[in-house]
């Protein structure tokens with residue numbers, strides 16, 4: 001055999017071996033996937049509900065074998081750090097929201113930190129400066145407030161409305177000063193805030209609007225998704241939220257400069273905005289060794305130029321693999337959350353003389369995170385009695401997060417401005433709690449919850 005033939009034979013053998021390996025790996029992967037389905041089915045068979053014994057969680061992860069398969073598949077790939085799955089998740093969530101850009105991160109709290117940090121970026125024409133004010137609410141989650149303080153900005157607290165638990169737009173107007181630069185609030189428990197009024201005020205006063213949409217994915221206001229009104233919106237994928245990655249978060253924006261600032265703060269503060277793994281000549285800037293910075297050697301590798309005081313808040317690709325499966329289930333989850341809410345609401349209506357039921361604005365279509373209940377003053381019982389009764393029946397309850405954040409030990413001495421007396425916020429810290437509506441609540445669990453609630457409230 002001449003050497004040309006010999007080389008050809010060698011090449012054919014190598015290719016066949018490669019094909020065999022690919023085939024073998026794909027067979028092994030299929031086997032693993034089938035085993036996961038078996039494990040999942042085994043676990044599912046064991047699930048049962050014993051009233052009074054089985055815990056009725058307020059929320060939790062809802063999944064099938066697909067999420068576990070996706071996670072294991074991704075772990076076999078062993079890319080680990082943010083990569084292809086993350087990019088795909090960002091693209092799909094952006095499409096769902098109808099936003100230009102989604103940036104994934106490792107939690108909703110990190111998303112909030114990145115959103116506020118981005119507003120201080122030198123990339124903006126008029127970035128926020130130390131001592132600038134951000135209007136927000138005290139009845140909410142601590143890490144909606146914390147990034148304001150962490151960025152040396154001043155939170156200005158306004159009250160919420162008792163029935164919607166949302167920021168009161170009339171108070172926003174009263175709170176505005178020379179230093180006001182932004183409004184930052186959550187759509188409480190999935191209930192959309194009055195976005196038309198808020199956006200009108202923001203426009204008139206040239207203020208940024210950041211929507212903490214962590215509890216409100218898929219809620220709508222006047223036919224438009226919450227999280228798509230302001231300059232930036234944030235998301236949490238911790239298990240109780242509308243979709244989960246275990247831990248995880250994201251930000252959405254239509255503003256290219258803000259997206260770049262967010263990415264930089266997320267990725268160590270680096271100036272380079274090429275995607276992970278992008279080659280220096282193919283990356284977004286196509287200019288890895290040609291940048292000039294005042295105090296750096298000429299052409300210093302752009303990957304190692306730091307133009308923000310940043311963090312590393314990236315999630316793992318493994319998390320995003322789960323997120324991709326969860327996104328497919330989002331509309332089904334939303335439907336179930338709405339149905340569960342309606343069922344509880346209809347039952348509780350007859351007790352309206354003892355409890356304040358949640359209200360929502362005309363044009364709002366909440367995808368509820370939970371069902372809030374506020375005890376009326378003359379109800380004849382206090383919150384602790386109600387909550388203890390339900391917990392004894394194995395029905396999980398939660399407070400409206402920090403209640404009034406200014407009463408929390410870590411926040412007592414923060415620099416702040418308060419507008420008015422926060423009367424409703426004060427009422428909430430003493431009288432409000434919530435129960436679940438999440439898609440994992442089966443009909444028998446919901447019926448059991450309703451039965452127990454009726455039992456307690458009928459005593460008064």
Ligand SMILES: Cc1ncc(COP(=O)(O)O)c(C=O)c1O
Pocket residue numbers: 106107108109110112141143144186212214215235236237238248249
């Ligand atoms: C309104 C709101 N914002 C932010 C967060 C923080 O999200 P994470 O737990 O992912 O940090 C939460 C958490 O539940 C939340 O409810």
